[in-house]
């Protein structure tokens with residue numbers, strides 16, 4: 204999907220991509236990313252594509268394929284480390300559903316937990332500063348119940364309703380984290396999550412920021428850079444717009 208283009212502009216873009224596609228058989232065009240002449244080997248990973256196709260429910264989710272590849276790659280790496288998997292900002296659970304299927308979470312990862320934290324009522328009003336998202340986004344009747352149902356086949360997935368970071372003082376938080384996906388579209392909430400969770404990420408563990416490189420979410424990038432600079436880390440900006448940090452020994 205390319206937001207901000209009208210129908211005529213989208214038609215022109217489609218024509219240009221059709222022409223390029225004749226020269227280069229694999230192009231990626233979606234999620235504000237166009238690549239030409241890349242291997243895109245994730246298209247050949249049958250297990251990944253099966254997990255993605257099983258869980259994708261609409262055009263917007265379909266456009267996130269390359270971001271899902273990043274998460275699946277990181278999840279696979281982290282599944283060999285001690286610690287839990289954590290997502291802050293779950294919405295309908297699309298990303299985590301792809302990962303739990305890709306990694307056979309309830310069987311191959313049965314001894315670890317996957318924590319999913321969300322208000323399931325959208326971004327708290329006092330966390331909206333600097334976010335391009337409005338107060339009515341991500342609100343849907345029975346969202347929490349729907350997500351609990353979605354992950355029912357995975358008894359080691361814990362769906363936790365509450366506001367980050369406050370929820371960490373009243374609900375269970377893992378001591379050790381192997382994989383941390385932060386996707387709350389709010390700088391205040393994401394820094395609040397890092398302040399509690401960063402120290403719990405094990406060496407070799409990964410933190411993925413969903414919106415890090417997106418211009419509209421600049422407030423997140425600026426505050427996350429400051430958080431990481433203070434700890435002598437820097438965040439890798441990926442072409443998908445995600446940010447990546449790999450935790451080191453010390």
Ligand SMILES: C[S@@+](CC[C@H](N)C(=O)[O-])C[C@H]1O[C@@H](n2cnc3c(N)ncnc32)[C@H](O)[C@@H]1O
Pocket residue numbers: 291292293294295296297298299320321322323324325326327330341365366367368386387388389392
């Ligand atoms: C972009 S959506 C997450 C998308 C999700 N990762 C997926 O796989 O589709 C952002 C989510 O963050 C949640 N959120 C925002 N601020 C929050 C906060 N302070 N505490 C808990 N959840 C929050 C919203 O309720 C919303 O569901």
